[in-house]
Amino acid sequence: MFLILQILSFTLHSQSLFPSYNPVYIDTEVPRVDIYMDNTSLQSLYQAGNEDSNVEYRATFKFASSVLIDTVYDVGVRLRGNTSRYSSKKSLKVSFNTFVVGQKFEGMEKMNLNGEHNDPSIIRAKLGWDILYSIGVPAPRANHVRLYINNQYYGLYMSVEHIDEEFVESRFGNKDGNLYKCLYPADLRYKGNSPGDYKYESDGRRVYDLKTNVLADDYSDIANLIKIVNQTSTTELTAKLEPIFNVNSFLKYLAVEALIGHWDGYSYNKNNFYLYKNTSTGKFEFIPYDVDNTFGIDWFNIDWATRNVNSWASNEDRPLTKKILSVDVYKKRYLFYIRQLLAKEFSPTLLSAKATTTYNMIKQYAYADTYRTLDYGWNNTAFDNSYNQSLGGHVKYGLIPYINKRHQNATSQAVVGNIPPVVTNIYHRAISYKVPIKIAAQVNDESMPKSVKLIYSTDNFSAREIPMVLDSTGFYAVTFGPFSKPITKVYYKIVAVDTENQSTTEPLSGMNVINFPSSSSVTLCVNEVMTSNTHTFPDEYGDYSDWIELYNYGTSSIWLGDITITDNLSNSDKWNLPDVNIQPGDFILFWADGDASKGNKHLPFKLNRDGEEIGVFTSKKFIDGYNISRIAKDKTLGYYPNGKGLPVELNTPTPGASNVKTEGSYRLYLPAVTVFPNPVNNEFSVNLSYKPSANFTISITSMSGKLVAEKFVDFSISNTTIPWNLGSLGISSGVYIISVTLHEENEVKLNSQRIIYLGN
Numbered sequence: 199m200f201l202i203l204q205i206l207s208f209t210l211h212s213q214s215l216f217p218s219y220n221p222v223y224i225d226t227e228v229p230r231v232d233i234y235m236d237n238t239s240l241q242s243l244y245q246a247g248n249e250d251s252n253v254e255y256r257a258t259f260k261f262a263s264s265v266l267i268d269t270v271y272d273v274g275v276r277l278r279g280n281t282s283r284y285s286s287k288k289s290l291k292v293s294f295n296t297f298v299v300g301q302k303f304e305g306m307e308k309m310n311l312n313g314e315h316n317d318p319s320i321i322r323a324k325l326g327w328d329i330l331y332s333i334g335v336p337a338p339r340a341n342h343v344r345l346y347i348n349n350q351y352y353g354l355y356m357s358v359e360h361i362d363e364e365f366v367e368s369r370f371g372n373k374d375g376n377l378y379k380c381l382y383p384a385d386l387r388y389k390g391n392s393p394g395d396y397k398y399e400s401d402g403r404r405v406y407d408l409k410t411n412v413l414a415d416d417y418s419d420i421a422n423l424i425k426i427v428n429q430t431s432t433t434e435l436t437a438k439l440e441p442i443f444n445v446n447s448f449l450k451y452l453a454v455e456a457l458i459g460h461w462d463g464y465s466y467n468k469n470n471f472y473l474y475k476n477t478s479t480g481k482f483e484f485i486p487y488d489v490d491n492t493f494g495i496d497w498f499n500i501d502w503a504t505r506n507v508n509s510w511a512s513n514e515d516r517p518l519t520k521k522i523l524s525v526d527v528y529k530k531r532y533l534f535y536i537r538q539l540l541a542k543e544f545s546p547t548l549l550s551a552k553a554t555t556t557y558n559m560i561k562q563y564a565y566a567d568t569y570r571t572l573d574y575g576w577n578n579t580a581f582d583n584s585y586n587q588s589l590g591g592h593v594k595y596g597l598i599p600y601i602n603k604r605h606q607n608a609t610s611q612a613v614v615g616n617i618p619p620v621v622t623n624i625y626h627r628a629i630s631y632k633v634p635i636k637i638a639a640q641v642n643d644e645s646m647p648k649s650v651k652l653i654y655s656t657d658n659f660s661a662r663e664i665p666m667v668l669d670s671t672g673f674y675a676v677t678f679g680p681f682s683k684p685i686t687k688v689y690y691k692i693v694a695v696d697t698e699n700q701s702t703t704e705p706l707s708g709m710n711v712i713n714f715p716s717s718s719s720v721t722l723c724v725n726e727v728m729t730s731n732t733h734t735f736p737d738e739y740g741d742y743s744d745w746i747e748l749y750n751y752g753t754s755s756i757w758l759g760d761i762t763i764t765d766n767l768s769n770s771d772k773w774n775l776p777d778v779n780i781q782p783g784d785f786i787l788f789w790a791d792g793d794a795s796k797g798n799k800h801l802p803f804k805l806n807r808d809g810e811e812i813g814v815f816t817s818k819k820f821i822d823g824y825n826i827s828r829i830a831k832d833k834t835l836g837y838y839p840n841g842k843g844l845p846v847e848l849n850t851p852t853p854g855a856s857n858v859k860t861e862g863s864y865r866l867y868l869p870a871v872t873v874f875p876n877p878v879n880n881e882f883s884v885n886l887s888y889k890p891s892a893n894f895t896i897s898i899t900s901m902s903g904k905l906v907a908e909k910f911v912d913f914s915i916s917n918t919t920i921p922w923n924l925g926s927l928g929i930s931s932g933v934y935i936i937s938v939t940l941h942e943e944n945e946v947k948l949n950s951q952r953i954i955y956l957g958n
Contacts, residue, residue, distance in 0.1 A: 494595025721752025
């Protein structure tokens with residue numbers, strides 16, 4: 199009998215890092231968006247002289263596609279944009295929570311409907327957003343929609359995700375940091391040490407406009423960022439900037455900016471970006487905004503298709519771009535990302551095919567869009583021709599010719615040799631010391647890296663080293679913990695080595711820091727859990743449902759009305775507990791049967807006996823909980839003694855009563871198995887996350903289940919890393935399964951791993 203508090207995987211944002219395009223941003227069809235409002239409001243919205251008005255008019259919003267049909271009442275609609283306000287084809291902002299506090303549409307509070315009046319092909323912004331999304335830059339999702347107002351067709355629009363608290367939470371897992379909207383002339387130049395020096399205005403709004411935490415109005419973080427960028431020498435920049443700014447993500451953005459000709463962004467026009475202080479990492483994130491003036495759209499008489507990627511930024515002072523690219527390792531990474539984009543996302547073959555597919559999908563709706571013709575006189579022929587030829591004026595290139603010429607010139611300009619791997623898009627999940635920590639990152643290189651490892655320490659123990667394993671999302675990941683004693687910080691760095699034995703460390707200087715969220719002082723615990731109740735204890739209806747027991751181990755009564763319970767530790771607000779009190783030393787039982795209509799002791803979710811997360815929170819602050827792997831039928835996991843230590847598997851369930859001492863040996867979690875390197879030529883190692891207290895056998899089997907080799911290991915003389923040579927087995931190249939069996943009282947199989955054998 200074993201305690202199993204095993205590592206469970208969690209899903210990164212896509213990650214791809216980010217939310218999927220479906221259903222709101224589906225881009226394999228053109229959804230219909232309807233807005234219904236009274237005629238007086240509609241006339242006022244479009245009234246000449248009201249272009250700069252931000253008055254929101256009450257309306258009804260309807261979205262319809264093959265995968266989603268939904269109607270939202272009492273939304274706010276207003277004009278949006280800058281110069282586009284004066285165009286004939288207006289851009290609109292739909293706000294779902296203006297008149298109904300807290301109202302959302304598919305998790306979003308706002309939606310931008312852009313007229314794309316500057317782009318005759320109505321596709322450039324979509325291509326730009328898709329490239330940024332595909333390489334892991336935090337950027338809005340977008341798709342084409344048909345806009346109708348009061349059943350009249352207003353044209354083909356681009357629906358672009360609004361950047362706000364919901365946006366940053368979906369990308370970074372938090373929304374309590376400062377989010378700044380940065381518009382012209384946001385050059386990030388140093389103006390002084392005082393935070394107030396960066397609250398200056400232009401055109402009636404702040405240049406660095408704080409959109410969150412507005413009551414605090416604290417600009418000290420952005421003032422510090424600007425000071426470090428401007429006043430730090432090149433030799434010291436990595437050490438001082440990396441702890442407060444996500445440099446590698448910004449380098450990816452710069453590569454896209456230069457290739458798509460996004461002159462209306464930061465580097466050339468000091469415009470159109472957001473900065474978000476990610477409270478999980480302590481680092482600012484650069485978020486691009488408004489990429490419609492791209493792919494050959496020009497108002498400066500500059501040939502953006504030939505402009506040198508090595509001197510892309512304006513000749514004026516753009517300290518963030520110029521200081522970062524003055525660091526040799528950063529400049530090489532920037533050029534490396536350009537080379538990768540040229541080979542993949544910015545490939546003329548790929549982009550031309552995507553443009554053709556999109557053109558065929560949207561052309562009927564573009565032809566019917568009479569508003570599209572009003573600003574520059576572009577008829578249907580101009581729409582067709584814009585994909586392959588210049589239309590004159592500000593449309594200096596057809597879309598496809600721009601892509602081809604930009605690719606040709608950038609290929610000759612971006613010269614860089616084989617560089618060490620680049621570690622980027624690092625994410626971690628740290629709920630509590632009682633819950634395993636997962637750290638994951640993408641590693642970019644000319645080929646698959648030879649090895650990736652994590653070096654970490656806490657405020658309780660010195661540095662340890664563990665390999666990171668490539669998972670199905672394209673991330674190198676590792677999980678460790680939980681810990682039997684409280685910790686407040688984890689320090690870590692990632693080391694990647696390529697096939698030429700070039701290595702890189704991320705960060706280049708110092709360590710990344712995980713600051714554990716402070717736990718609540720509420721003396722409540724998840725004292726016992728049963729995930730597969732077949733016949734041990736029925737509820738009041740006679741049903742044998744899963745259950746969760748809470749226990750008050752303190753000396754004061756606890757009101758449960760402001761406490762939430764969840765089976766997903768990343769979603770602390772899943773369900774509010776009832777308006778009842780639990781007295782000191784008392785227990786209360788909740789049935790996880792998925793049917794809250796049965797009463798206030800019944801939860802709207804069920805438990806999975808093969809692996810589950812359980813937690814209780816107050817005001818989103820963690821009180822108690824853990825994640826678990828498989829528990830045997832009619833067995834429980836709980837604290838012994840009540841409320842203390844880490845949970846163990848219990849022989850005898852005691853719902854509503856004190857947990858009883860169990861027999862046998864227990865462990866906090868089974869060792870996790872990794873193989874390293876993977877793929878492998880000959881030599882590789884099997885690594886266990888901790889040394890087991892029993893002998894074990896390592897087995898190698900083919901994908902068909904045939905046993906290839908076994909190795910018995912005496913735990914008393916072994917360590918956690920066991921080397922092996924596949925080349926000595928005389929097997930052919932291919933995929934094999936590595937499994938480990940512990941020889942305890944009952945044999946226990948650990949998680950198996952696949953290994954790719956490349957052969958001699």
